[in-house]
Structure formats: C-alpha cells, structure tokens
Amino acid sequence: MTGLTPGFADPALDAQASFRAVLEAMSRPGRIQRTGSSLHLPAPLGQATAAVLLALADADTGFAHDAGAAAEAWLRFHCGMPLVPAGEATFVLATGAPPALATLCQGSEEEPQASATLVIQVAGLAEDEGWHLTGPGIETEHRLRVDGAPEGFVAAWAANRAGFPCGVDVVLCAGDRLAALPRTVMIAEG
Amino acid sequence: MAVLARADGEAIAALLAPLPALPPHEKLRPPETGLVMVRGRAGGDGAPFNLGEMTVTRCAVRLGEAVGHAYVAGRDKRQAELAALLDAALQDPARRGALMDGIIAPLAERQRALRDADARRAAATRVDFLAMQTTR
Numbered sequence: 269m270t271g272l273t274p275g276f277a278d279p280a281l282d283a284q285a286s287f288r289a290v291l292e293a294m295s296r297p298g299r300i301q302r303t304g305s306s307l308h309l310p311a312p313l314g315q316a317t318a319a320v321l322l323a324l325a326d327a328d329t330g331f332a333h334d335a336g337a338a339a340e341a342w343l344r345f346h347c348g349m350p351l352v353p354a355g356e357a358t359f360v361l362a363t364g365a366p367p368a369l370a371t372l373c374q375g376s377e378e379e380p381q382a383s384a385t386l387v388i389q390v391a392g393l394a395e396d397e398g399w400h401l402t403g404p405g406i407e408t409e410h411r412l413r414v415d416g417a418p419e420g421f422v423a424a425w426a427a428n429r430a431g432f433p434c435g436v437d438v439v440l441c442a443g444d445r446l447a448a449l450p451r452t453v454m455i456a457e458g
Numbered sequence: 459m460a461v462l463a464r465a466d467g468e469a470i471a472a473l474l475a476p477l478p479a480l481p482p483h484e485k486l487r488p489p490e491t492g493l494v495m496v497r498g499r500a501g502g503d504g505a506p507f508n509l510g511e512m513t514v515t516r517c518a519v520r521l522g523e524a525v526g527h528a529y530v531a532g533r534d535k536r537q538a539e540l541a542a543l544l545d546a547a548l549q550d551p552a553r554r555g556a557l558m559d560g561i562i563a564p565l566a567e568r569q570r571a572l573r574d575a576d577a578r579r580a581a582a583t584r585v586d587f588l589a590m591q592t593t594r
Contacts, residue, residue: 272518272525274486345486345518 298410391416467536
C-alpha cells in the first residue's frame with residue numbers, strides 16, 4: 269500500500285470534466301480530447317487513462333487489466349472496482365498488447381450497452397493523418413493516426429463493427445490526450 | 459481505532475495540540491460523507507435484512523510511507539481526518555508510545571467513565587421483581 273497518491277483534487281468537478289472529455293470523444297470519433305494532467309500516477313498509467321477510469325469505473329463495473337500491482341492498487345483504492353476475468357469485464361485496460369476484441373464481453377441484442385469498453389494506452393495520437401474514419405458523428409471523414417496501435421487492429425475492428433448493435437467500444441489514451449472509437453465507426457487504412 | 463471512532467474531533471485535536479507536531483500529511487482521499495447500509499440478522503442468526511442506512515464519513519491520508527484509514531459514524535470530517543492521521547502515525551513504532559499515552563489512553567478513560575456513569579444511572583432505576591413479590 270505504500271506509494272499511494274491522491275486521486276482527483278476536486279472529485280466532483282474533475283470527474284465531470286473527464287466524463288465530458290469521453291462524451292465528446294465518443295460523439296466525434298477520431299477527434300482528440302484532453303484531460304487534466306495533474307495526477308501523480310504509478311507507472312505505467314497515463315493521465316488520460318487514469319482520468320477516464322476515475323470518472324467511469326466504480327464498484328459496479330468489473331475490471332480487467334495488464335498494468336501491474338502498483339497501478340492495480342491505485343485504481344482499486346480510488347475506484348473500488350472488482351477484478352474479474354477479461355471476458356466478463358465492463359472496463360478492460362490494456363497498457364501493452366490488448367486482448368482480442370472478440371474475446372471481450374460483446375453485450376447482447378437486448379442489452380448492447382452491457383458490452384465492454386476497452387481502454388488502450390498507445391504511444392501517440394495525431395489528427396489529420398493516418399486512418400480514415402467514417403460513420404455516425406462524422407460529417408465526411410475524420411483522420412486519426414495512432415502510434416503503437418495493436419497489430420491487426422483494423423481487421424479486428426471490421427469484425428467488431430459487423431456485430432452491431434453488439435460490440436466493444438474503444439478509448440485510446442496517450443498521455444493526457446484521448447480519442448474514442450465507438451462501435452459504429454468504420455476504419456479504413458490510408 | 460474504536461476509541462478514535464467514538465471520540466469527537468475537537469477532543470482529539472485538543473489532546474493532539476500539546477504533543478510534538480506530526481509531519482505534514484497528504485490526503486489520499488479527502489474526508490467525504492456518505493451512506494452505508496447496515497445489515498442485521500433477526501435474533502442474531504436469522505436471515506439477513508437491511509436495517510437501514512447510516513451516515514459515515516471516511517478519510518485516507520499518507521504520512522511518509524504509512525497509509526491511515528478511518529471510517530467514522532456521523533458527518534464530523536475533522537474527526538475522520540484526525541483518526542486517519544493517527545492511524546498512520548500509530549504505525550510508526552517511534553511515535554506509537556507517546557501517542558498511545560497522550561491521546562488514546564485519556565480518550566479511552568473518558569469514554570469508560572461516561573459508560574460507567576450511564577450504567578450506574580440505569581442501575582439505580584432497576585426494579586427487582588423478586589423483591590417486590592416478597593414485600594407484598
């Protein structure tokens with residue numbers, strides 16, 4: 269338990285700001301949002317990753333991760349989420365290679381909202397280059413470059429999208445920047 | 459912790475003041491007030507049921523390497539923070555003795571005296587039914 273650091277300085281307002289960032293990111297897939305960057309975090313957690321989980325995860329959301337003991341202690345102290353196998357988790361955090369999308373909770377036709385949200389920590393995010401994104405929330409197309417994107421992600425994403433309304437949503441975090449890929453978005457490599 | 463949980467914030471602060479000051483602490487979780495569901499069992503071993511919710515204030519602080527936690531009944535944030543701070547400080551063997559003698563022992567003594575006084579007041583009104591029968 270040593271080395272624990274505080275969470276949000278103002279739990280209500282900071283969590284609302286993080287929620288807003290995720291909401292904007294989900295509404296405009298491929299547009300990069302910023303969260304605050306004042307948290308002191310155990311490695312390998314990034315500012316945006318921690319802000320997203322502090323805002324969204326709680327005792328009712330199963331959690332799976334690959335981030336190590338220090339990050340687990342920190343997240344569980346502040347969020348109090350139960351640890352469950354990746355296939356049952358509501359939130360899955362991947363700081364290294366993420367699990368295959370198809371192995372995560374997909375939701376059901378009756379309850380598509382019960383599917384998993386995968387938070388992936390990547391090396392960098394940039395707009396106006398890289399992937400071509402189209403779909404709801406995008407007028408013509410958005411472009412997003414993801415440095416350190418998982419291997420074969422675009423093909424796996426096409427399969428994920430084919431299962432609509434079921435499927436996994438992805439939040440990409442790099443430092444204090446985040447972008448989201450809701451299950452409705454189409455990705456073309458360019 | 460039971461002693462600290464029953465003491466009020468002002469009393470802890472008053473006893474803490476004359477002692478050598480503790481180093482600054484960091485609030486991991488600032489004092490916050492919420493509700494917890496209290497569960498009971500009918501007759502002590504029956505089916506569990508929800509008795510009701512009670513107000514609880516919790517706090518966690520870090521003092522050097524030690525982490526102190528406190529959950530106290532009511533909405534006294536000062537008490538929760540001081541109890542968490544003392545929980546952390548009492549983990550340090552160098553400070554433990556002075557704190558036990560200076561804070562915990564007097565508080566425990568005060569609480570015992572109050573409990574005894576209450577028990578005596580209640581005992582004075584006790585009715586001995588057997589004695590009533592024989593005097594009739």
